[in-house]
Each structure stands twice: as C-alpha cells, then as structure tokens.
Amino acid sequence: MADARTELIARVRRALGQARAAARYRLDLVEADLAAAEQQLKRVRRAADQVPPRAAAHRDQRLAELAKRYQDEIDSVARRAVTAVTEAAPGAAALDWPGWRPTPAGRAEPPGLTRIGLTGLTDGPTIAALVPLLDQGHVVLDGDDRAGCDAVISALLLRILGRATPGAVRLTGYDPERLGGGLAGFAPLAGPGLLTFAGPGGLSRHLDELVDHVRRINETVLAGEYGSLRELATATGRRPEPWRIAVLLGSPGEELSRHERAQLDRIARAGAACGVHLLVRGIALGPGPTMTTISVSARVARVSGYPQLPVRLDPPPPAELVTRTCRTIAAAMSAGPTPAVFTDLLPEQEWTEVATTGITAPVGDSPQGRPVEVTLSDYPPHALIGGPSGTGKTNLIYAWIGALAARYSPAELEFYLLDFKEGVSFARFAPGRRDPSFLPHVRLVGVNVNTDREFGLAMLHFLGAQLRRRADAAKRHEVTKLAELRAEDPHGRWPRIVAVIDEFQVLLSGNDALATEAATLLEDLARRGRSQGIHLILASQDVSGIQALWGRTALVAQFALRIALPKARRILPETNTAAEALPRHHAVVNSESGAAEANRIVRIPAASDRDTWQELQHRLWRRRPEGLSAPRLFDGDAVPRLTEAPDYLGLSAADGAPREPVALLGETIDVLARSARLGLARAPGRNLAVLGTRVDEACAVLDAAARSLARQYPPGAARFDLACLDPDAEAPARRLHAELPPGTGLYDLDTVSGLLADTTDRLSADMLDGPVRPHFLVLYAVDAAAGRLAAKFAGRSGLDRLRRVLHLGPERHTHVLGWWRGVARLRDDLGGIGSRTDQIGAWVALDVHGSELGPPLYPRAGGPAWYPRPWRALYFDRTVHRSAEVVIPYGLS
Secondary structure: HHHHHHHHHHHHHHHHHHHHHHHHHHHHHHHHHHHHHHHHHHHHHHHHHHHHHHHHHHHHHHHHHHHHHHHHHHHHHHOOOHHHHHHHHHHHOOOHHHHOOOOOOOOOOOOOEEEEEEEEEOOOOOOOEEEOOOOOEEEEEEEEEEHHHHHHHHHHHHHHHHOOOOOEEEEEEEEEOOOOOHHHHHHHOOOOOOOOOOOOHHHHHHHHHHHHHHHHHHHHHOOOOOOOHHHHHHHHHOOOOOOOEEEOOOOOOOOOHHHHHHHHHHHHHHHHHHHHHEEEEEOOOOOOEEEEEEEEEEEEEEOOOOOOEEEOOOOOOOOOHHHHHHHHHHHHHHHOOEEOOOOEEEEEEEOOOOOOEEEEEEEEEEOOOOOOEEEEEEOOOOOEEOOOOOOOHHHHHHHHHHHHHHOOOOOOOEEEEEEEEOOOOOOOOOOEEEOOOOOOOEEEEEEEEOOOOOOOHHHHHHHHHHHHHHHHHHHHOOOOHHHHHHHHOOOOOOOEEEEEOOOHHHHHOOOOOHHHHHHHHHHHHHHHHHHEEEEEEEEHHHHHOOOOHOHHHHHHHHHEEEEEOOOOOOOOOOOHHHHOOOOOOOOEEEEEOOOOHHHEEEOOOOOHHHHHHHHHHHHHHHHHOOEEEEEEEEEEOOOOOOOHHHHHHHHOOOOOOOOOEEEEEEEOOOOOEEEEEEEEEOOOOEEEEEEEOOOHHHHHHHHHHHHHHHHOOOOOEEEEEEEEHHHHHHHHHHHHHHHOOOOOEEEEOOOHHHHHHHHHHHHHHHHOOOOOOEEEEEOOOHHHHHHHHHOEOOOEEHHHHHHHEEEEEEOOOOOEEEEEEOHHHHHHHHHOOOOOOOOOOOEOOOOOHHHOOOOOOOOOOOOOOOOOOOOOEEEEOOOOOOOOEEEEEEEEO
C-alpha cells in the first residue's frame, strides 16, 4: 500500500514537476512575446513620432513643385503673349515712343494690330494692349476722359501711318467742334492729298462719299471674285486701293440725322472689307462683330475684346514726332509712288504666243492690281507715246519690249529700234564689248543718230521694201492681210515687225526735203503696214511743233493707241486731261485715239535696271535660234572700220584683175551697212575728187579707196602711186604707202611733176601700144602744188599734164583719186571759171557747204542740201546718183 502511495506521490510529483516546467516554459514564451510587443510598441511609437515631419516635408515639396510649374507656365504664357504681340503688332505698331520710328511693311502685307497701352494680370507681366483696325473693323471711343480718348486717336493714327508705306493710308477728318484742331499734328499730310476734312455740316456728304467708295470697290475691284481687299492682296500680292480711315470727332449733344445714321451703319457693316474704317469719338455706334469699343476713364481703358483686363494707356505721341513723320510721308508722296515690278510682266512660259492676229502684252498694272495689256494688230495698228523729259518714255519702251519678247519668239516678232536722243538707250539690245548677248528679236539698233536723220530715212525705206515684199507675196496668194498670208504660206517667215523711233520729232524737224520724205514714208507705212504686220511706235516729248505733220491728219489718225505719261501734251485731245494729274511711274493708255472714256491708268515697272534686264536678255539669248545673226548696230558716234566692212571682206583677187574695180569710200548711212562704192570703169570722167580742208577725213577717204582697190588685184597686176603735197598728211600717206603692194611710188612737192610727166608720156605711148596695166594715182592736197605745177617743163606745165591725165587717163585705166582743199581750188586746177569739170565723175565733199557744189558739179541749181558735220561726207557719182548721199569715212588704218 505504502509503495503504491509512494509511487503515486512520486508520479504526482513528477507530473507536478513537468507541469511546473511547462508553465515556466510558457511563461518565458509569454514574457518573450511581451518584451517583443513592447519593443514593437516602442518602434511604432517612434515611427509614429516621425510621420508628421515627413508628411509636412513631402507636402511642402509638392507645393513647391506645383508653384514652380505654375510660374513656368505663367512665364511661358507671358513669353508667348509677348511673341504674339510682336508678331501681331511689329515695329512701329507697338514700339515705345522714345525709340519709335516708322517701319513700313509691304503694300500687300497684312497690317496687323495696333498698341494703345499696357495690360496684364495683377502682379503679372505686362504686355502691349492691342486693338484691331485696318482690314478688321472700326474703333469707337467713349468715357469721361476726353484727353485720354484724343491720346488714343493720335497714337493709333501715328502707329498705323508708321507701319504703312507712304500713301497706303488716307485720312479723312470730321471735327466740327475744333475745326480740324484735333488732327492738327497730321496737317502735313494734306499737301499730297492724304488728309482731307469735312467741315461743319459736311458729315452727310462725307459719309455719302465713303459709301460710294465702298460700292465702287465691291463692283469694280472685288467684282465678286474676292470677299475683301485683304483676301485680294493675299491672293495676288498687290493691294490695289489704299486704306481709308474716317476720323469722326463728334461734338457734345450732336445728333445724327436718319440718313447719316443709315450711312454710318452701312459703313460699319461693309466698310472693313473694302478698306474703309471708322475711328469715332463722341458719336454713338451700335455693337457689332467689327466694332471695338474703348472706354476711357482716368487714363485707364477697358477694351470690349478683353474687358476683364484694365489697360494703362500710352501717353500721346510727342507733337514733334507726329509732325516729322507726316512731313516724311508727304515728301515720299511728292517724290511719287514706287514703280511696279518688271518681272510681273513676264509670262510663266516664254515664247508660247502666236502673232498671227496681233501682239498683246502687259505694260504695267492697274490701280486695282490687274495687268494692263496693250495690243498692236489691225486695230489699233500703231502707237504714239508722249511725255516730257524724265517722265519715263524709254523705261516704258523697255517694259513693253521685254513683255513682248518674252511672249513671242523671234520667228513671230522682230524689232527695229531707233533712238534720236544723244545717248545709247537701245545699245543694250545689241552685242557689246563687255556683254556679247543680244535680244534675239532685234534686227536693227540705231543710237546717237540725232545728227544722222538720214539713218532714220534709210530705216523707213527698208521697212517700205519689207512692206512691198509682203504685199507682193499677199498678191501671189490672193490674200490681203498678214494673218491670211501666214495661213496660205505656213512655211514662209512672216513675223510681225515693230519699229520703235524714240524722239521721232528729230527725224521730222525742219521744213526740208528729208523731213517731207520721211513724213511721206511714215504715212505710207502707217496706212498700209497695218494689214501686213508692220507696226510703228513713235515716242516724243511733244508733237505740237512738228511742221512735217501739219496737214497730215491721216497720218496722226493711224496712231489709235496713245500712251500719255505725266504732263504729256497733245498726245491726248485737249479735252482729255487725265495725264495732267498722273504721279510718277504712271501712264494713261488709250486705244481709241484719246477718247476720254477709253482711258486706262497703268503703273509702269522699273524696266531700265541693267541687272533686271540682262537676266531676261541672257535667258532669251541662250534660246536663240541656231544661225541667228546679231542685230545691225548703227552708232552715230562710232567710226566704222574698213577691215570690218562686209563689202571690203567680199573683195578678192582670187579671180584675177577685175574688169571694173571698185573703190570703197566710206560707209553709207543705211540699214545694211553697205559701203559707198565708186566704180572705176574704162570710161571718161572716172576720177574722184575729195573736197574740203579736214585732213584726217580726206586722208581716210583716200586710204579706204586705195586699200580696197589694191585688195582686188594680184601682186603686180596694178600700179599705185602716192603723192603727198601737204605736210599734215604725210603720216597717213606713209602708212598707206607701207600697206600698198611693193613698187608703189611715193612722191612729194619736188617730184610730183615728174610723176605727172611720166604718166602723160605713158598714156601717149599706151594710145599706140594697146592694153596697159591699171594705174591709180592717189594725190594728197593737189592744190598745194599749184605753184610748182604751173611751171612749164618740156613746153607743158604740170597743171596741163594733170588735166591731160584727168581727161585721157580713165579710158586707159589710169584714174586719179585726188584731194583738193576747196571747190574753187579744184576749178582753178581744172582751168578756172567756166572750165569743164566732166573729168571729175565723182566727188566726196567734207567741210564744204552745199551751195558751193552747184552745177556743173551737181545737176541741181543751188547745189545739194548739205551742211558739214564732223566725220560725215557727201558723196555724188554722176553716173549713179540722182542726188548726193551722206557717207561716213572709214577710220584711218
């Protein structure tokens, strides 16, 4: 029992020990968990203590980031606003007054907005406060600050004038209270017509004029094709009409009539599209989409477009700045508008037009910005251009020629150009030393011909020959007009011919035979040329004093196309005064013989600029047809060269000695640059006398004659002898002697008698022996040896021998080319008064008056109509000429 109890106790004790151990273990675990929880609690509490500062820091950081982004956006918006303001109101439209200056934009450039002051958000950046006006609407000012309103008006007007080209803005004022005093600073604009006023009681008429202007713009300028002048300018690059700003300064208590109110409403609705704008103070206008209202009070304004932003108005512009700017604009207007652009006359595709029925090209643009085209055809066939010196006749001709040449190829159109001014206006169309190009259409250029009217006559003769050739071809094909001839003969070359004669009154000046003949030829060309495609363009300063046109109404009537430059006289009828008020670079084009209803105003481009013109000419020159020759250039101031003469180059000794040699004496004044030829046949009188005291010109004639003769003979086939009897001619004579064939004799005063004796002896022998070698005696200043030749030798004087050579020589191919220093001296050497002169079959007169050349040297009583001119000579060959012709001696070799 005891053991059982002992064992039980032991078991209990063991169980209790185990239980106590387990309890202790669990207690330790709980205590450990408790300690961990306490630690966790401490950490949580520490972490909780740290959360508010971090959150606050994060919050502050986010707030700072938002503030910076907001500020950056504000700055960006401000920069964009400044950029937008600068673009919308560039230059003078927004500059501050201290540095303000006019900065004109292009005529077709959008006008933009205009600054009146500064605005912006509170504590934010300030930017210019802008209002729209030109091409956009109207401005109405109200409020109790009248001085502020006037400041806005002055600022708006000056800024607008500073952004526009001179003349592009015109002001009209209505100021019944101060009688224009409100716009006193702009008074200089009244001179050129840029500022006009409507007096008290004139508002109704003023508004009527503006409404009529709007109606005209809609009907004739926009014409349903464009919605506004701004749209037209954007599409075409031109603005045909200036802006008009009507400044209406009403007086207190002024009431408008029903008619005035209706007209104002019409302008408010339709004016902006037509460039008519209202700037109103003191007159109530209703709201509208084109109306901007500026309310001014205490130098602060509210603008209807952005009423939430107050505007601090700019001070009024300094009075001196307003006056100076207006005077500058007025001076620019007095100088005239800028010309149009030459390249606007040129087509997109060159040489695509056909001249069958006529030729058409623009010469400039109209006030509406459209090209003004002129036509030469069966009607109108010819043109008359007039205008005082300096008004741009030559420039107009350049523009017209350029526009035609770009449209019609050389196969369709040819030009013959003649300028009687003392200049070389047309020389650029021919090759020059520096520029080898030429206008392919030009076939003839005459410059510096003011003293060579004969060249103008020669050109008319040439055109007359062309007219006859075309008329004969038309008869063969049984047609009457060029268009029909081209249809019947498609392979023929029948271009239209345009002959331009600038300062043509020189050709017709005086009451002499040349002027009469030129007028007759002009009348024939004008009357018959129209049907054969030959057109005349005559330009002159004034046609009222041309005697050759008196009584030739049929000639003047052929020139139906009239172009009158500023202040032109007598080009248009006296009742048509359109040219009197023209500004510079403008012209009146009238294709109905000057009838006023046919007037067209044209703005002429600046076509005379060499760089602009050369670009076109070089382009067309590179496209010239293969084999096209350069045009003939006749320069009245240039001395021709024998070695360049076509007739001289055509001479040759390849076929042996010529049967009838030809001496070239100089260049004839004609279209083809032919040489004056003296045929030296075996016939009596085939000798030449050069008459006059000009040594160089006389030597030049003898030089050209001898060298051209020598070119026709093989070596040794002809004999040449020179006798120089004037020391002043010694140098040219020696140069000629060096160029003539070997064996040429050179004689002087002491030996010339021997030359004549030898020649007469040989002639006597040749009379018996048969054919002889041709012999040419070139005698310089024959009369200088009169004393020596008078002495007798072997029973006969030298003068007798000279007369015998002159008389018998030509039949034996012995010819004298002699120079006498006067007609009387020649007659003395021939035997004195009453002596025969038929030994001299041809003569060249230098500084000898025509009255000295009467019979028997010249067939007409009183002699030829000839007055000496430098480096010009009069040539007459009794076997060829009906009348003497003017020649230009070739330059000395």
